[in-house]
Amino acid sequence: SQQGEEDPQALSIQEGENATMNCSYKTSINNLQWYRQNSGRGLVHLILIRSNEREKHSGRLRVTLDTSKKSSSLLITASRAADTASYFCATHSGSGAGSYQLTFGKGTKLSVIP
Amino acid sequence: DTGVSQDPRHKITKRGQNVTFRCDPISEHNRLYWYRQTLGQGPEFLTYFQNEAQLEKSRLLSDRFSAERPKGSFSTLEIQRTEQGDSAMYLCASSLGQGKNEQYFGPGTRLTVT
Numbered sequence: 001s002q003q004g005e006e007d008p009q010a011l012s013i014q015e016g017e018n019a020t021m022n023c024s025y026k027t028s029i030n031n032l033q034w035y036r037q038n039s040g041r042g043l044v045h046l047i048l049i050r051s052n053e054r055e056k057h058s059g060r061l062r063v064t065l066d067t068s069k070k071s072s073s074l075l076i077t078a079s080r081a082a083d084t085a086s087y088f089c090a091t092h093s094g095s096g097a098g099s100y101q102l103t104f105g106k107g108t109k110l111s112v113i114p
Numbered sequence: 115d116t117g118v119s120q121d122p123r124h125k126i127t128k129r130g131q132n133v134t135f136r137c138d139p140i141s142e143h144n145r146l147y148w149y150r151q152t153l154g155q156g157p158e159f160l161t162y163f164q165n166e167a168q169l170e171k172s173r174l175l176s177d178r179f180s181a182e183r184p185k186g187s188f189s190t191l192e193i194q195r196t197e198q199g200d201s202a203m204y205l206c207a208s209s210l211g212q213g214k215n216e217q218y219f220g221p222g223t224r225l226t227v228t
Contacts, residue, residue, distance in 0.1 A: 031215055040224075045216045045219075088156050100170060101147065101159035101162060102157075102159065103159065104149075104156030104158070106156050107156050
């Protein structure tokens with residue numbers, strides 16, 4: 001079963017604009033990760049945020065985590081056409097059964113229009 | 115530095131046939147994962163190996179599915195008596211372990227059962 005729910009399911013923006021995607025999850029986590037997937041390809045790891053962190057940056061990416069609300073957001077600034085892809089959040093529970101698997105949401109499909 | 119590789123990239127088979135997929139992880143990674151992804155969904159965890167030991171199996175992994183990782187290097191995923199519902203992208207990922215939870219994914223094997 002899928003733990004995360006991304007919102008929105010699809011997002012279309014103009015090149016240069018910022019894109020924000022949200023993820024909600026249900027159970028306690030060790031860390032939360034964001035992945036990108038281009039159509040028909042494998043997933044590329046973008047960024048990992050641990051449960052004791054609130055915000056993390058990597059290049060044009062900014063991730064926030066609110067464990068009290070069980071939610072995370074991914075902000076992509078100054079978007080480019082090459083950012084067009086599906087973005088998934090994945091949670092890692094880190095303890096007990098299922099402790100090494102990632103549980104993915106359904107993804108947000110981002111289209112950046114040149 | 116080579117990434118995770120999977121073979122074949124595409125497989126078309128008739129219902130009832132057996133298929134086997136191979137995954138070669140990043141060489142120094144001792145953890146290996148199999149996921150299944152259907153259209154419009156995020157990846158769903160199937161099974162996980164630490165070195166040669168299969169430590170976790172999802173309920174999704176019916177008795178028609180078997181995975182091995184002999185000698186803790188490459189892994190194979192076999193599906194016996196394939197069904198149309200097995201049509202999906204099968205993704206392999208590996209991670210270093212030792213507190214490094216980022217998973218690196220291969221390009222996937224797309225299975226079509228006719």
